[in-house]
Amino acid sequence: MKKVLYRHLFSKVLGLSFLLFSSSFYAQEEAEVATDAATEQTAGAVEGDPVKGKQLFNQNCAACHSLDRKMTGPALANVETKLMEDEGLDKEWIYAWIKNSPAVISSGDAYANKIYAEYNQAAMTPFPTLSNEDIDDILAYTAAPPSTPAATATATTDGGEATGSSSGISNEMILGALALVFGLLVIMLVLVNKTLRRIAEANGVVLEKEKEKRLPLWKAFVQNQFLVLVSVVFLLLASAYFAYGWMMQIGVDQGYAPVQPIHFSHKIHAGDNNIDCKYCHSSARVSKTSGIPSLNVCMNCHKSIYEYTGNPEGPSAEDLAAGHTNEFYTGEIKKLYKAVGWDEENQSYTGETKPVEWVRIHQLPDFAYFNHSQHVSVAGVECQTCHGPVEEMEVVEQFAPLTMGWCINCHRETNVKVQGNAYYEAIHEELSKKYGVEKLTAAMMGGLECGKCHY
Numbered sequence: 039m040k041k042v043l044y045r046h047l048f049s050k051v052l053g054l055s056f057l058l059f060s061s062s063f064y065a066q067e068e069a070e071v072a073t074d075a076a077t078e079q080t081a082g083a084v085e086g087d088p089v090k091g092k093q094l095f096n097q098n099c100a101a102c103h104s105l106d107r108k109m110t111g112p113a114l115a116n117v118e119t120k121l122m123e124d125e126g127l128d129k130e131w132i133y134a135w136i137k138n139s140p141a142v143i144s145s146g147d148a149y150a151n152k153i154y155a156e157y158n159q160a161a162m163t164p165f166p167t168l169s170n171e172d173i174d175d176i177l178a179y180t181a182a183p184p185s186t187p188a189a190t191a192t193a194t195t196d197g198g199e200a201t202g203s204s205s206g207i208s209n210e211m212i213l214g215a216l217a218l219v220f221g222l223l224v225i226m227l228v229l230v231n232k233t234l235r236r237i238a239e240a241n242g243v244v245l246e247k248e249k250e251k252r253l254p255l256w257k258a259f260v261q262n263q264f265l266v267l268v269s270v271v272f273l274l275l276a277s278a279y280f281a282y283g284w285m286m287q288i289g290v291d292q293g294y295a296p297v298q299p300i301h302f303s304h305k306i307h308a309g310d311n312n313i314d315c316k317y318c319h320s321s322a323r324v325s326k327t328s329g330i331p332s333l334n335v336c337m338n339c340h341k342s343i344y345e346y347t348g349n350p351e352g353p354s355a356e357d358l359a360a361g362h363t364n365e366f367y368t369g370e371i372k373k374l375y376k377a378v379g380w381d382e383e384n385q386s387y388t389g390e391t392k393p394v395e396w397v398r399i400h401q402l403p404d405f406a407y408f409n410h411s412q413h414v415s416v417a418g419v420e421c422q423t424c425h426g427p428v429e430e431m432e433v434v435e436q437f438a439p440l441t442m443g444w445c446i447n448c449h450r451e452t453n454v455k456v457q458g459n460a461y462y463e464a465i466h467e468e469l470s471k472k473y474g475v476e477k478l479t480a481a482m483m484g485g486l487e488c489g490k491c492h493y
Contacts, residue, residue, distance in 0.1 A: 340375075345364070379391045407492070449480035450486075
């Protein structure tokens, strides 16, 4: 019997794939060993713990200092080396300066008074609660800052758990090996199918029967008048249904998410940093409209926050797919500086401003009246009730349909908070006496009257 050549081919391909898989496994193991050795060598070269120092730096120093650029205070990268080698100062001077800088200035220290005069005669805030060990940790961080989560993002999964840290095999390698095995099985099945067909034909076995001649489907359909009538009626009703549904969606922009001139991530601001919605949209508490915050509100924080360093848990797969990297967000901050006329180097305004043409998302018809303060301040309605979970939205979109029926349903179902409001308590008392009402809704108070929203 003739030998089947594909068996030899399968053996060779399987052996080659196993060889590649093994070599990549050992290469990754060696890379991890080299990385661990480099990390240990770096950690031993500095005094103090840079990881603890980073936390202390962010809590006490980051508001006025950066590592690589001048802010309210000087850049602090390798500050210990600069002070000790260039200025001839010692560790004790650094301890004294951080714990009580006004006292060092008052003592007549030359370098302290030089720094005091250079930075507008504004003394650094004293930090007497920091111990010498804490300061050593901060100095260690400024000398060799630990790697950010963005540098290790490629070694984490979507859920943030490390892959390959224990076994050294990444998910990509496992999926690649499985795909290779699956491909080889497909090739095997195709070759076996061809071989069996050749054997059957050699033995005179008929594999396919001749198709019987029958009436085409469309002719059979046309000759059946009842089926034609039912189909026509069904198509007419379906067309009317879809036409009505399409016309009812005119003017409903639910899901509308335009691209803004400056990308503003509500997920980062309202979600990760827990900034209250009414901090930026302050007029929602006292005005009909929620208002668009001025750029000066943004600069309250972004005078010091000039770059985006990323979420501590690392970027998500959605952010990486959309190109929302740390560099992307930092570039959007630069657009803000250009619009407001902020000079980063001199930490001052230039006066050269450029208005930002924001694209409006939520737009009610002119004949519909809606008052934000009445709902937010009086009724205590949360912003997410109408605008959805904005703290989870990278790009804000219109969450609710904002139709008349949607508003009416809310007035019928939402209970009015009467506690602490004498006006509502009086209405609730009268309704309870007359109709036995236990709960008070906006509909019971005339919230369904046409004149309430249309004027």
